[in-house]
Amino acid sequence: MKLIGSAASPYVRKVRVVMAEKRLDYQFIKEDVWADDTTISQSNPLGKVPCLIMDGSEAMFDSRVIVEYLDTLSPVGKLIPQQSRERAEVKTWEALADGVMDAGILWRLEATWPKRADTERSQAWMDRQRAKVEGGIAAMSKGLGDKPFCSGIHLSLSDIAVGCALGWVSFRFPDIDWRGEHANLAKLCDKLHLRPSFADTMPA
Template structure:
């Protein structure tokens, strides 16, 4: 399998961590969607991550959107099941993932509003930035409350919920180092410190190519 993505995308990182935890082999292909349209041959949405099945190089052989990819990848190996198969436990893990991804979605919108070169300073909206940052902070508060003193986000073991949360927090540190999310969210701070020692997290720390 081939995974197309970047070293900075938290959604790509989520997939890479899942692949590592599942001990699956794949080829990682760096793809800058802002500098090239090559991804459009595989994913018509022009986004990463995109997983290309072995022996395939067309849209028909591609899986895209991180949530779809990780769900598929989790079925490929019995090692370290990350998503419960059914019931309330499955819903809880996927809800954690949706919350973490939602924090990222809002954060990405803030970054684009502040840095996209096609917009002049006069065209940038501070009201829009504040609205999206409000979503980020509300999401972090909810995650901190939901985690509490628990060892893991959901259930009694490491799961996709922890991966998604860790990727969101790591990206915030990478792109918004001035946001002091730790002081108001001590449970998340503790959890992120623990997650950051796992080899799958160490190997995928976001960085510029």
């Protein structure tokens, strides 16, 4: 398998962490989708990463689709439960984490996209996205409470999604002091970063 993506993307990192936890072999192909010479549309018509290329050149995209598929490839470290209620809980955690990343990316693009003049940037839009990021992090903290992991007592996709989202927020928005405000999330992330899957995929 080949994974096309960026080392800075939190969605790509989520897939890479899952692949490491599942002990799956793959080739990582770095791609800057914002570069003028990007070829990502040849694999994903939406021009986004991550994109997983399977044997036979078949492409799969969207991190949620990819990680669900990867979890079926190996019985090692099952990350998504089979039971409907537990499964829905894990997928809801993933949706919350992805929502934080979605809002953060919209915020960052509005603030930094070089093809937009400073006079064209909307502070109200950026404030709205920041509120979503901070609100989502507060919801993560409330949902985690004093549990060892987001969805019970074992690592699941919930924790991987949350860890990748928070790691990206720290990477792109260091002024957001989520660690100081949510000690339980900081404790969870410190525990996650002891795992090689997280330590080896730090955003850069």
